[in-house]
Amino acid sequence: MRRPDARPLYVQVEAILNARIVSGDWKSGQALPAEPELAAELGVSAGTLRRALARLEQRHLIERRQGRGTYVTQQTSEQALGQFFRVRNLAGMPVEPETLITGVATGPATEEEGAKLRLQPGETVHRIERSRVFEGEPRIAEQIIVPAALFPGLSLPLAPAQLATEIYVHYRNAHGIIVVQAEENLSATAASEADSAVLGCAVGTPLLLIERVTFDAAGRPVELRVSRLDTRSHRYAVEIA
Amino acid sequence: MRRPDARPLYVQVEAILNARIVSGDWKSGQALPAEPELAAELGVSAGTLRRALARLEQRHLIERRQGRGTYVTQQTSEQALGQFFRVRNLAGMPVEPETLITGVATGPATEEEGAKLRLQPGETVHRIERSRVFEGEPRIAEQIIVPAALFPGLSLPLAPAQLATEIYVHYRNAHGIIVVQAEENLSATAASEADSAVLGCAVGTPLLLIERVTFDAAGRPVELRVSRLDTRSHRYAVEIA
Incomplete structure (x- = not known):
């Protein structure tokens, strides 16, 4: 039996989204789904999703463009x-x-x-x-x-x-x-x-x-x-x- | 006539709280007022206050102690x-x-x-x-x-x-x-x-x-x-x- 994941939920969400970027499932420069859809898909609150996104942004994996949404960083x-x-x-x-x-x-x-x-x-x-x-x-x-x-x-x-x-x-x-x-x-x-x-x-x-x-x-x-x-x-x- | 302050509100709040610490009005190691009281005193929303506090925390001027409140950092x-x-x-x-x-x-x-x-x-x-x-x-x-x-x-x-x-x-x-x-x-x-x-x-x-x-x-x-x-x-x- 697997032990339940003891990490805070937002860290687990961060890891899931991280894996989508690293695997190429979400490609460089691609727009992420809108936050309400993504939160619903993952079954987490808007606050938890936002906290996970903030951590990915800090790590330069995604970037928010004012009024246009969130994108996988296209490193230049x-x-x-x-x-x-x-x-x-x-x-x-x-x-x-x-x-x-x-x-x-x-x-x-x-x-x-x-x-x-x-x-x-x-x-x-x-x-x-x-x-x-x-x-x-x-x-x-x-x-x-x-x-x-x-x-x-x-x-x-x-x-x-x-x-x-x-x-x-x-x-x-x-x-x-x-x-x-x-x-x-x-x-x-x-x-x-x-x-x-x-x-x-x-x-x-x-x-x-x-x-x-x-x-x-x-x-x-x-x-x-x-x-x-x-x-x-x-x-x-x-x-x- | 003074121009109105063009900085975002949370930056203005950060500057006000920063000044209280630097002036010694709030002393090293002292507890800050509870967030609802402080927000009411300053006439800002809970979200704006929290954003200002997060920035002061990042700058090591205050520290949050889990379940006990927020304190002016006592530098050791x-x-x-x-x-x-x-x-x-x-x-x-x-x-x-x-x-x-x-x-x-x-x-x-x-x-x-x-x-x-x-x-x-x-x-x-x-x-x-x-x-x-x-x-x-x-x-x-x-x-x-x-x-x-x-x-x-x-x-x-x-x-x-x-x-x-x-x-x-x-x-x-x-x-x-x-x-x-x-x-x-x-x-x-x-x-x-x-x-x-x-x-x-x-x-x-x-x-x-x-x-x-x-x-x-x-x-x-x-x-x-x-x-x-x-x-x-x-x-x-x-x-x-």
Whole structure:
């Protein structure tokens, strides 16, 4: 006998609606049914439904358009950058990065990668090497590691016209992976010879090291990312409230 | 003739209640009146009041205790640390810092300090030098700059028994300044000779440089803080959602 679900009702409703989006049952950009119909279908009150919708909205999975209804978020590069890219110039303004992919390789996960991505030892991962260029200058040297099982084929947008597309938009469009959350650990490190070659700085230059684990709407870790930011003319911005 | 206030009603109500807390009319730890009474007093609906209260709660100015009512937040060192202190050890666990104040000086603000604290050129500031010690080792070298006009006398807790108190709790208790928000810019820098002396690391060691501007409940910048974190065995944690 299954135990009854002990979570608050609005959390259960959130999980049901979350699953419809993640499964593609409700597609990117699609309008949700009107609230009274949806509440009736799920057998919950208008208040419970609204509370669940508010949580999905907070997680950027749906968006309300004033007077027009509620839609599954159609993630654009601008939205992905606004949410996940915290680099500012010295005037405090957001920068628009270009991205240059310099290598893609496939192989077994290291122990550390496996632990962070919750993989079995030796499971296959794709590793993407890239640099991010601000105003013509490479400022971030980056390695992205993703489980091959979640990203079969990993058909990366390598054509120049597509380099402006945020990779999280590609994850969603090509692999159905919806990125909603990330945890980062920041530290300082000295530029290696490899960093020096990519970033054009002296070996030993202090760099901001950003280690990110990214989670999808189902709460799975889907990406590990190690970024080395040259902070001679850029900053990483944090707001605490 | 004054123009009518164009802000949404719940924002106006939030501002009224905010002012009662900042002015000390409602004191730290005090219970708020019951919602129906408060709504009647302000002449607004229960829904509008609740929306204003939700915003004050988000800003950590009030807290709801299940079944017991709503209270002005009584900020403790633990709460201040939980909200504003993002340092973790390599296992990802929060650390409990001890604080050692090594110097306090008073003088005119530099141009940069004045710009960040919105002061007139030459206005007086207090400068506090301190280090933060984790598990017996100094790991942060820090300078804190505050406007003397907001912190008259700046009676700092220098007695050993008080060193464990978060300085934001002291701001509130001794100066009525309620810190609710901060903006940080992070970069990497090389340890100077002064850093080396405080942190016991080699000159040139990469450090995480955190430049923080702190805002009070009235939206004023009240503190400038420059922290240099030795990241050889600690990280700065960020959650993005």
